[in-house]
Every structure is written in structure tokens, then in C-alpha cells.
Amino acid sequence: MSSSPPTAAVGFEYAPAPESRAIVDLRASYGLFINGEFVDGQGPSFKSISPATEEVLAEVSAADAADVDTAVRAARRAYNGTWSRLAPAERGKYLFRIARIIQERSRELAVLESLDNGKPIRESRDVDVPLMAAHFFYYAGWADKLAYAGYGPDPKPLGVAAQVIPWNFPLLMLAWKIAPALAAGNTVVLKPAETTPLTALLFAEVCQQADLPPGVVNIINGAGNTGRALVEHPDIDKIAFTGSTEVGRQIAISAAGTRKKLTLELGGKAANIIFDDAPIDQAVEGIVNGIFFNQGHVCCAGSRLLVQESVAEEVNSSLRRRLKTLRVGDPLDKNTDVGAINSAEQLARIRELSAIGEEEGAVRWSPPCDLPDRGFWFPPTIFTEVSPAHRIARDEIFGPVLSVLTFRTPDEAVAKANNTPYGLSAGIWSDKGSRILAIASRLRAGVVWANTFNRFDPSSPFGGYKESGYGREGGRHGLAAYLAGVEEE
């Protein structure tokens, strides 16, 4: 696939610089990974396509309820038979091994991730996969140090964890789920999103290469029905879900009255606050990274820009100038900044909310941008003159769409930032340290980036306030989700 550079307005021409996809050995069909083996699912099969070209990458069979049950049983057997009996140091060594294999096969993982997801290779290569390896490396070290984690002298695993992850960071979310679960001594059944099943199956190969005991990691594919069958299975002890707030609510309802432990990482509508003393050029880079990173398919995206009135014009014009240099196109091109929207369904939602933005009176702007004919594409978009009541200021768009609001005083900035049922992340840009600390403490959000945005690290706890969910992933805090007795006396 070739996409013409959209940036003629600025006058830079780039030769195509595609990353070779030869490193990926795509099979025609894929199934499930249960008890250490690849098996066919008994549910209906579905196609995984490249969102950049709509090319069918592979056929994938879905797990039906019986397959889910088989996977849970395999995980239970592995939990009882091997994993919970293994010396913790040995458990850790498996995870170290996995981390190393991920590093060795990093390019292959990155290319397949970009193919299946549509994200730029620059991001999958430099962010997703290195962070994935780092997560396994980090939690590997915890496996034999749990007694020092602050959860009692002899913390125990929960058992079998059901894990359901989204399509925006398939490998990274897999790592966030599997690494701490295994380090704490649990076994897992993980369901990737139905639009991005392929890299999880490549990870299954990594588990085989690491000689991970069968059943410790099981991967099942399918859509919502498969996910529901998994989280409602009576023999799981833990549910970890990352995805939409709506589905999170349904899962929380289904877990009510059970002893299943539940952690949820859900939607967001983060405020990115620019004060008038902020270094504007840096802030503009942070704004761009905040909302256009990964096509804005980021739960913690800085989707609501709050700019102090006195610098609003300057920020707006710098931002527009910067957007004109963003290169939208082939995810495998090393110069691409913004890749493809993950699915037709998501594209429709972004279009719908953007249309509502215009109807409600906000002013829409995108840089001149030639989008490829095939595939799912949406140009980087800015809405100005947005009021806090507009849908585009309240609803999570989950796309490359920024809503710009203004404020006059710090109090107003905080009030507007917190005026949302979500509370996942926020950004602050200011040169004044005391102001940053004061505002950070008043924002009701789980992650606050000051003079930066969208930074992640395995040692750094991540998760939301309010309707962005509960529980933390990353760091010492991330272990609590996978240890027994943390909630009890």
C-alpha cells in the first residue's frame, strides 16, 4: 500500500520508507491457544483485516462456551498442578525468559502489531513492544519478592484470572495483564479484541519457546459473547478488563454477588491544561502526542485541551502549523505519524461524534490531508469554540479529534477538568513548579502528566478515578490486583 504524503502544504517530500513485512510469517488461519497447544475454536470464525488496506490477514476461529470452559479448566489444572507449586524464583525466571524472547523477536511483533492494528511502526517498534518486554522484565523480578510488596508476609495468588483486553494496544495490554498475574502465581485465560487477535497468538508462540508449562497462559479469541462467557465462568477467581466504560459496567454487574476479584481500566476524557506561562512549543508537542498518538485510540488521551485565554490564539496557530506536518498513512512506513483507524465501526463512531460537534456549533479544522482510498482513515482534527456541554467535550471519541476549550483562572481550569464522570488522566503545562503541584493535587485523575503526556513505565501505577474504573496496573500497586486477601481483614 502506498499513501501519498499529505503534507504538500509545508513542502516536505519524503520517499516511502516501508518496513518490510517479510519478517512476519502469516498463516492463513489461526485458532486458540489452550493448554500449550494451538487448537481450532468451535465458534464461528472471523477475519482479521489490516485496517490500513482492508486486506484479509487471516481467518481466526472463535471460542464458543465449551472452548472457554476447556481453557478455564486448563488454567485451573496448570494452577493446581504446576504453577502454584513452582518455586517463586523459577516462576520469575520463566518471565525473564519471556521478556528476552520478546526483545529478540521485537521487530516481528512490531510489524505484525502495525499490520493488524493499523498503528504506525514507529510507535509499535519504539513504544508498544519495548514497553511490553519491560513489563515482563519488571514483574519477573517481583515473583520471588512478593513478601516485600506490602501485602502481608506470605501473599497468595488468587487462582485463575480471566483477562479481556482492547484493540488499541494489543501486545502492551496483554503484557500489563499477563505479567503481574503470572508473577503473583496465577494462571490466565486471556481474550484479545476481535479486531486484533494476531499478535496475542504470536505471543503464544513466545510462551512455547520459553517452555512455559501448558495451561499457564491460554488465549481465546472471539467477540463480546466469548468475553462474556469467560468473565461469567464460575471457576475463575479474578477478572481484569480494559475497555469501554459501558462494558465495564456490565462486567461489574455480572460479578456482583460473586467472590471474583475485579479490576477495570475504562474510558477517559482527559483534560490537558495549558497555562499562559507554559513553554508553548513544548506544550504543542505534548498536545499532539496527547491526542494523536496511536490515532487517539488511547483511553488516557488528552482529548480535551484547556487553554488559558491569554495564550489561546498562539497555541491554536502553533498547533495548526504543527498538524500540517503530521504524516498520515501507511502504518508500516517509518515516517508515518498517524496510522489507520482500527475498524470501520470505530471510524463510524468518530465520524458521528465529529458531525455532532459541528451540529452543536463547534468549529472543525483539519490540515490538508490526502487519505488513502482503501482502509479506515480519519484526518487529525481540532474543534475550537467547544463548550463544556458539547458532546465532543463529554464523550470519549477514541480517535484523532481534539476539543479545545478555554479558561481564565486556575480554579476554572480545575473545575472544567474535573467536570466529567471519567478520571483517568490529565496534563498540566506550566513553568511554575508550585502551580503544577497545586493543580496536580486538585485534579481527580489517576495519572497526571506535568509538562509531558502519555508516558508509561512498568514501575509506574496506572489507572482511573471515578468511572474510569478501579485498580492499578504497573508498579508495586499492580500486584494487589492479583494477590489474595488484600481486601480482607
Place this chain on the structure above:
Amino acid sequence: MSSRLDVRKTYKLYIGGKFPRSESGRSYVVTDTKGEFLANASRASRKDARDAVVAARGAFSGWSGATAYNRGQVLYRVAEVMEGRAEQFATEVSAGEGLRLTQARGVVAAAIDRWVWYAGWTDKLSQVVGGTNPVAGPYFDFSIPEPTGVVAILAPQDSSLLGLVSVLAPALAGGNVVVAVSSKRRPLPAITLAEAFATSDVPGGVVNLLTGGAAEIGPWLAEHADVNAIDLTGTVGGSDGAEGADAELARDLEAKAAGTLKRVRRPSVGSPDWAAEPGLSRMTAFLETKTVWHPIGV
């Protein structure tokens, strides 16, 4: 035999630092374990619960924004004031729980000591459960605990004072504000405790105490969009219903709470030992972890 007529106490609700009757005008009879009349208690309604949430929300920024040292002193002050009224608490606990007065005095002493224990936690929690994160890059990154917000607490049905203090104090120590529903059949110590709050520098609205039924008021609190968390401890032993009614109430409230993704503390498996040292879990249940990143550079 004295010829002087006793001045009886009227037990009302505690909302926003004031002692209103239920807006519903309802009350119910509270008896001792032998069925003898003790007092009429206000039977709180949905409207009372909503008023209490408004009061609590109004008090949140002040209480959560107070220094940890200050919160510790205020909670310690609750212990001081309780100590001076220990005999009154002991009488109420004895009558309500059917304990001998000497046993009841022991329970009151434990309840007072529990405030002291939690008072000492306020300015240590952050260091124990927070910290800096050694990220792989030029950033200073730290995580600190912050209060979840408005916490609805269905207090234990059995342990009307020590149990109540054991669920209130940890939420307050972390900087949360509370709307609590007392034990239904043993509500009197809760209101006397409210009198201790009212005279011990706890700002109005920080703790709100309702007397009445967890099964009646619980659903409104579980559904309320401005309540951030709910503690279901009091669903056990209080529904006065058939077999399994407690579990059904807990399940129903947890499902309702899921509507706004409240943090839910499920009832304990088995009967909690309120006399044991509590541990951190009742504090951490109502804390959020906030992580802040800042670049390092010259």
C-alpha cells in the same frame, strides 16, 4: 428512690453537622435485647440519604484538603471526647448488645483506642502505600494515595459501636467523607457518637449518620451518582428476612453500585473479629492512587 423525673434523650439523625429528625417524620422503637423499650429512633428516608450525600460532598474539599496532621488531631479529639462519655456509651452498648456493663466498658475502650490507632495513621499512610517510581527515563514520577470521595457505609448490624467505629475511622483517616447507616436494631451508640463528632472539631458534613434499615436506604446510596464508594458490611445480619436475604441484598447493592462504577467493599466472609487489629485494608479500600510525572532536565 429519687423523685426527680429523668430527662430522656431524643435520638435524631446527624446530617451536615446538625441533628435533624427524618424529613419523613418516621421513627421506630428501639428495644434492648430483652424487648424492653429504650428509645424511639429516627427512621431515615431516601430524602435524608440524599441530603446527607449533599452535605458530605460539600465537606469533601475541606476534609480531603486538610493536612494529614490536622486530620490526625481531629480523629484523636474524637477519642478524647468519647472517653469523657464512656459510661453513656457503655450503657447503650450494654442494653443494645446484651452485654454485661463491664464487658460493654471493654468494648467502649476498644472503640476509643481504635480512633487513636487511626488518628496515628493519617500522616503515615502516604509513605506506606505511596512512593516514587523508578521509571526508565528522565522523569520524576511519584504515586500518592488520595481519598476516593463520598463513601457510603452500611455499618455492622451486630457490633453497634466498636464495629461502627471500625468502619468509619479508616474511611475518615484517608480523607474521605462518609454517609453511614447505623445498625438497624442497635442505633443508639451511633447517635451518641454523632454527638462526640459534633463536639470534637470534625467539620459538619464530614460524617453523616443515619439510623434505619440498610435494606431500605442502601439501594438509594448504591445508586446515587455522587457517591464514589460503598461498604456493604451491614448487609449481613440485618435484612430481617428469609434465608439468603443478606446475600441477595449484598448482590443487589453491588449490582446497583456498578451503574456508576463505585468502589465496593463486599461483606466479609464469616463474622469479622472487630476486636482484632484492623490492618490497612479498610483504609486502602477507599483510596485512589494518583501518579504524577514530571520531566527532569535543566
